[in-house]
Amino acid sequence: MSLDPATVRRIARLARIHVEEAEVAKLQGELNGILGWIEQLNEVNVDGVEPLAGAAQMSLRMRDDVVTDGGIADQVLANAPGRAGAFFTVPKVVE
Amino acid sequence: MSYTIEGKTGAWELVIGLEVHAQVISNAKLFSGAATEFGAEPNSQVSFVDAAFPGMLPVINRECVAQAVRTGLGLNAQINTWSRFDRKNYFYADLPAGYQISQYQHPIVGTGEIEIELEDGSTRIIGITRLHLEQDAGKSLHDQNPTKSYIDLNRAGVALMEIVSEPDMRTPEEAGAYLRKLRTILRYLGTCDGNMEEGSMRADVNVSVRKAGEGFRTRCEVKNVNSVRYVMQAIEAEARRQVEVWESGGEVEQETRLFEPARGITRPMRSKEDAHDYRYFPDPDLLPLVLDEAWIAELKSGLPELPDAKRARFVRDYGLPSYDAGVLVAEQATADFYETVAKGRDAKAAANLLMGDFFAAMNRLGRSIENPPVSAADLGGLLDLVADKTINGRIAKEVFEAMVETGQPPAAIVEAKGLRQVTDTGAIEAAIDKVLEANADKVAEYRGGKDKLFGFFVGQTMKAMAGKGNPALVNDVLKRKLG
Amino acid sequence: MSLTDLTLAEARAKLRAREVTSAELTGAFLEAIGRLNKRLNAYITVTAEQAMEQARAADAALAKGQHGPLTGIPLAIKDLFCTRGVRTTAGSNILGPFVPPYESTVSANLLRDGAVFLGKANLDEFAMGSSNETSAFGGVENPWKRRQDPDAVLVPGGSSGGSAAAVAARLALGATATDTGGSIRQPAAFCGIAGIKPTYGRCSRWGTVAFASSLDQAGPVARTVEDCAILLGSMAGFDPKDSTSADRPVPDFAAACGRGVKGMRIGVPREYRLDGMSDEIEALWKQGLDWLREAGAEIVDVSLPYTKYALPTYYIVAPAEASSNLARYDGVRFGLRVDGEDLADLYERTRAAGFGAEVKRRVMIGTYVLSAGYYDAYYLRAQKVRALILKDFTDAFGQVDAIVTPSTPTAAFGQGERMDDPVAMYLNDVFTVPANLAGIPGMSVPAGLNADGLPLGLQVLGKPFDEESVFAVSAAIERAAAFSARPAVMA
């Protein structure tokens, strides 16, 4: 599977990374180089193999239902590039 | 199930499925220790985890898992002892991490069902496809500023149960009944308060139309409809729109839409347009959620009696008509109130009093069952006074209204107003003698065969006794004296 | 002998013996940093005042005879660990002026034990790189030089290049690092120092900027195996704030260093003999095995048939997780924001300006392998191969106590040599990546020099949560190698 320019643009859009038209060709080459190399995995017979998502061989630990956090709006907002009072702000969104 | 939409080309049948997002009742959020209360100061119930700060990690709240299991059990659903959390990736202002932690491939609850009842008294089984746990998003306020949207993350990370139905509903009424029944079950279980105004229960409605006998056609999802009425209106509006599209030779596009109650129409949801490749994958910050059977059994044993069972018991044990039982069990608090009143008394009389004068007074005064116009104990006391013949039925009405006004217990009111019914035959004979004396002519007519005058004499006697005469005794004595 | 030349263990002994104060020690390192950091660029941020405060506090404690395992020990902290009140960059522009209001669990554990923080060490952007050249704050110069070509600037490896260079150049007694595909072991090898990636779950990931959550593990780099053991003992431990943190006691790693290897079975995976592997690497590997045999270990051939697929598997799994982990850098709650005509445009311009080329490549690869229609062909298949790789190790460790391999296929290379070919760069991690996929511990220990006089390392792999055997074998190699070469540039 090799990416065409349209796919490169679609992926960039999905990843929310602005790509100038001039960069598309270079990116396409790099991504295809990596993907081509990755495709050696197709040699492996994985029939009947259970996928492994992570290395931790345990199950999920659950915490108690107690309020231990919050009440730190000032700290949560301290690094915000856009802010109005106790709110974060972004350009107006139309739903 | 004969509801159809009549188009130019004939009748169209509706196919409806509901995805309900129910906010889990818990102190803290699904993956963080921040509080969940509604209506707090903006961003005051936000942890660095909820705001997706660098290096922050989720740790799951046991109670949220328990609530999902209780709900699954309440929906007679299969509980999956192995489930997993996936990330649903998309960018949105109120989704801080750029992904929602949800259960896509392996939900915690599998198939179940809900029985709904329709106005005509018929019932239907609606299938539940699945229930999964996921995070709520934050809130975007679009009306605070001409050029900006404001973001409040208080709700971000609160636990939701997404309850997905099978496309089993065929009419707006069925969808409404399903939503009401689901709400009742969740409230009984104490897993969601069902408050649609505050958004703790929101419905996404999947609607498609088809000609009788056809397979499914393309469906549209109408998002975040926040009342039972709107759900029914949205279905109607969306179905009519689709019929027009099909009949004008068009194709219905699968899309996400919004319902505009004011205009009674649905329209495409702009912000969702290009969000449709969610790139789900197992959340590597979490591990499989494995439930042990003993814990599930423990949760099961702790479940309350659910509405269907309670209703059946009311019919069986109290001899109530199914409809009355249905009304009384709709809210757990009402059912409990009723049982307190009915215990050891005439259960039917209790139901009549509750559903009659009591509900009337409650609505008139804008009170609720949690804050009733008359306590269950006093209501019981009133029934007792009728039962032991201290007062008769007509006086009972008067006493009830006095109880509502003064808050006094019934016995006190009866004494103060001297409303005990008179059972002393002497007093009754005296009263009757006066009446017969004063109406000698009528007595003659009666004796002359005008039987229907008997009622007149009863009325006069009661009037003379200010309504307090024991009706049975009054009858006996009159019969004897008019002989 | 200058203070900066002490090992961590030696410095600790002198502090406790009150032969030197932490203020003197810390002052010496700050002075050395002042002299050399402009050139080496090993630190992005130097926190001199804070360091001296911590040093004075340590001296006060030591004076009272109260001390923790690391009281008064000056360290470098990889700039991937969030540090309360101190700017944390992850080597990226996208975090902008971000100052964490919290302390990562690992760095908090070190502070609890009395450590002094000299500053934040340079790294590849979001730990994505093997040469430190992807850092938005500039590359790091490897303090080692080729004999024949002393002017060439070599890379320190990556992503923990700043940590490794700082320790090698005596700008810190030790440093924290992280390893997602070799980011502790490869730079340690390139800089002639020791470094261990413990078992996945041994060190908490809380408060450490995430790259690939199922692979990321924190660990120390230091000049000796024992120093690494001392540091890991403080960094490690159960953390209820990390769902993948292992709830088990932390053993006395330092004690394990003295165990010796008599009677241990050491595995040699035949598949690691890459065609075209340089003779000197081959020779070093053989030498290491001979040392262990002489020390009483039994050398056993093992087979890890699927490890040759580890690297491509890694380059699906890691970018996939990263594409999601890095979605939070959107210019809304912290970090850089580049305004746009609408929200989507703000996102796209912020991320285009904030992320460097390698991060963009990986985020896009990750987005692609998870996208509709490709998930099964790439991500799901990679997860299955990952299962096979884990099984390889599980089977091998049924026969042996540890596995020894080279740490890297080559010694340090020159800046700019591999930047134009991503795949060639990825091949640096061919020996280290399998341990991350399997979650097992792995350590690199300096074992010799190549013909150019550059350090080479051997890698010791162990069973899950058996870091003690890894330390025992690594220490045995260290003793036999008696590695005493010193970098050209050092305090």
Ligand SMILES: [Mg+2]
């Ligand atoms: Mg949905």
Ligand SMILES: [Zn+2]
């Ligand atoms: Zn949902």
